[in-house]
Amino acid sequence: MGEKKFDAVVIGAGFAGLYMLHRLRERGLSVKVIEAAEGVGGVWYWSRYPGAKCDSDSIFYNFTFSEELYKKWRWKDRYASQPEILEYLNFVADELDLRRDIQFKTRVNKASFNNERKQWEIQTDSNETFVAKYFISGVGCLSTTNIPPFEGTETFKGEQYHTGRWPHEKVDFTGKRVVMIGNGSSGVQAMQEIAKEAKELTLLMRTPHYVAEARNKKLTKEEQDKAIENYQAIRDSFSSTPGGIDLYTTGKSATKFDAEQQKETLDYIWKTGGLALGTVYTDTGANKETNFVVSQYVRDKIDEIIEDPEKAQLLHPDYYITTKRLIIGTNFYEIFNEEHVNLVSIKDNPIEGIVENGVRLKEGTIEADVIIYATGYEAMTGSLLKIDIQGRDGQTIQEKWGEGRDVKTYLGLTMENFPNFFMITGPQSPSVLTNMPAAIEQHVDWIDKCIAYLETNDLQTIEAQKVSETKWGKQCDDLANTTLYPHTNSWYTGANIDGTQRGFVIYVGGLNNYKVICDQVADNNYEGFSFEKAHANVVLQ
Template sequence: MEAKQYDAIVVGAGFAGLYMLHKLRERGLSVRVIEAADGVGGVWYWSRYPGAKCDSDSIFYNFTFSEELYKKWSWKDRYASQPEILEYLNFVTDELDLRPDIQFKTRVMEASFNDETKSWEVKTDTDEKFEAKYFISGVGCLSTTNIPPFKGVDTFRGEKYHTGRWPHSKVDFTGKRVVVIGNGSSGVQTMQEIAKEAKELTLLMRTPHYVAEARNHPLSKEQQEDAFNNYPKIRDAFFTTPGGIHLSTTGKSAIEFSAEKQKETLDHVWKTGGLALGAVYPDVGVNKETNFVVSQFVRNKIDEIIKDEHTAKQLHPDYYITTKRLIIGTNFYEMFNEEHVHLVPLKDNPIECVVENGVKLRNETIECDVIVFATGYEAMTGSLLKLNIQGRNGQTIQEKWGEGREVKTYLGLTMENFPNFFMITGPQSPSVLTNMPSAIEQHVDWIDQCIGYIESNGLQTIEAQRQAEITWGKQCDDIANSTLFPHTNSWYTGANIDGTQRGFVIYVGGLDNYRKICDEVAANQYDGFEFEKVYDTV
């Protein structure tokens, strides 16, 4: 079968893929986006579980590259829900007329670099072949679901769901006994909705997490207009703040304040809600004393809210706050005061298997009608590894990274031995420690400008140098090791996947600093890269 020819193949039609398509089309390139789902949205297409919301204020959770586009959309709530985010991404797709260049219901099975033609050859599950000069991953950091290999899952006679692959139709929990396995963001968000219907709701919890109050509310007309009027400030935050978003902060260490002032400040942040709890003191991620102040504040709140002292203590997190994802919830702790909501810690009573009528633990069996797996994703690298990408001489990313455990990239954007391959918010970039649309816009803009440089200078390929990868990896490690992040096992490091540990693969120096580094690389004629020129023709 003859391969279909394009200038660029982009995988994924979420935020990243849509913006990449728009930018490259503006540049005059032919582009094909390949998407496994039957619609746009990426993770927001699949994660339809009850209560699914973004954890950035909605006025930041959108594209800002076009003021006209920004002002055509109004969010309903402070934190946008999954249906509204999916509606927004469909709105963007139609406003920019992107749909004709997206191929849905198609999964990339293999992508390999042909050193003779200097092009990428892509095979799909529809038995099609594509060929393109550029191959770009927009699969995201949280798109490959993780279900731990519990024995007996297939024997369960009830209903079972994963939060990352939720049915398109409503699931009715009325009068049912529901077990939720996992209390990360999806578990916390979905429990608050399931509890409203279920006869009994039991959380099987491996690790208690810090959950900040969302204080979600409908946005008034005045608040929406204020966002429109502050567009320049919101746009500026995408590139001049560590997280790509303005958050309330004292700008000082907690230890510079009295205990009374610390409590007053943290109480204010708790009442106003959101991610500011992890940013009110900028050194919370590096200073153990400050971290203890904020961590203990949350533990004290848990004790205040939950009536049963034993349950409250079981929900006390014992790691440094912010070194796992800070979760935003609504009345999560209050939920455990309801008689039909139960908590079962797994530390000394682990899951042994799933049985016909429920989940068997070491010491007991929890009978149920529904199991909800809120067990997260193979984050950061999982989706990339499943694309079966092969660079020069057939080398796979798995081989380059030692089965994914020793990540090597340059800027989290490219890799040595994989010419003209770009990753949007790849490992060793700021990615999930930022407001994701902010990180995506920065990455897509850089990739677009890099491709423009290649095209205008008559170049065939761009490829990271090995030494640049080594230097970048050390820089990422050095910054991470100056913080508290490496002290905690989390999905940031792959610790949520049994038997996997790959180190800390996120650039933690902030999106603002990262952008400066990337811009300097480009300004220095792409320092750390090597190029091949287009072959001369006779």
């Protein structure tokens, strides 16, 4: 089978891959998107578990690069469900006629930079080889599922599911004993729905999390109209706010208010719902005193809601709020007042293995008809590390990053020794601390502008300088160390994957500040990069 040549090859047909395809195609480049699934959607194609929703208000969870496209779509709910988000992404693919340049049901096995050709050679599981000047990853931060290596999973006689790889057809839990392992966002969302059907539902929980009330609801026509009218303000929030989304904030530290004022404000946030618990005070993620005010408020709410004091105590989080992903749910704590919902701390009574009739703990066995693994993802770096990507002289990302957390990038977008390779929302960018469509638009726009610069100036390659990587890594670390994030083991640091190296690999300075930095680099003729001229052995610093 002969080589297939394109200007650019993009992996993934989620938000990132779809927009990257559109931008480069508009620029006149030939592009091929390679996608493992049978359709568009990325993580929203796979994560079909009951109750799956985004945790950004839906009016912000969409593209804003085209006012025409934005105004053609109306969200039904305050927080869009998985089916609605998948419908939206199919709508985008149809409106922009993107499918003709996407190859579905295909995985990239290997990609290597050919030093002589100055091109990327990409091999797939269908024995095809694609050759491209530019190679772009849109694989996402949360797409490689993590199932802990429990002994005996193959012996279980019931049904087993992972929230990140859910069947396309409905799973019926009626009259069944269900065991949920994990209580991150997917576990919280799924439990709320499964509890309505299951005969018995048992949560096996290692770490309790802070769960804020979502206050999800149907959007009225008036609310939908207002969102359409506010297009420019919503678009502006993508680049003018730390999280790429307009959330309520007092604009001050909690220490500037007395206890009564603090409670009044937090009561308002709890009643209105959403992620504003993390933004209501400006220093929640950095000031221990402010953090305690917010986290204790949630613990008090748990005690107020849950009737059994022992269950309430087990559900008390003891880490700094926001240093693990803040979860939003609907009446999550209330379900623990129902007789058929059980709670077991596997920190006190760990899992020893899976047996034919359930989950064996150190002390006893929990019998089950269904086991659900809500055990998350190999976040931030996992999806990239699953692919054999080789830069100059065969250096792999695994070799460059060690066990995966000694990350070295420039701007979270590029790497030294990997010419013309770009990562959309890669490690050391704001990524998961933002409204993802906002971060994706910023990254894709920057990559598109960078490629235009190369094409206009007859440049064959762009590559981060080693010194730029070192400076950027230090800048990311220094910022993180001014916050409370490094004090907590989380999937932000890779702590959810047993036996792996820890490392905090997110830029915490905010999407607004990050965009300014990226734009300055571009405006200074891509300061910190090296180039090779096309058709000449000339390296430009």
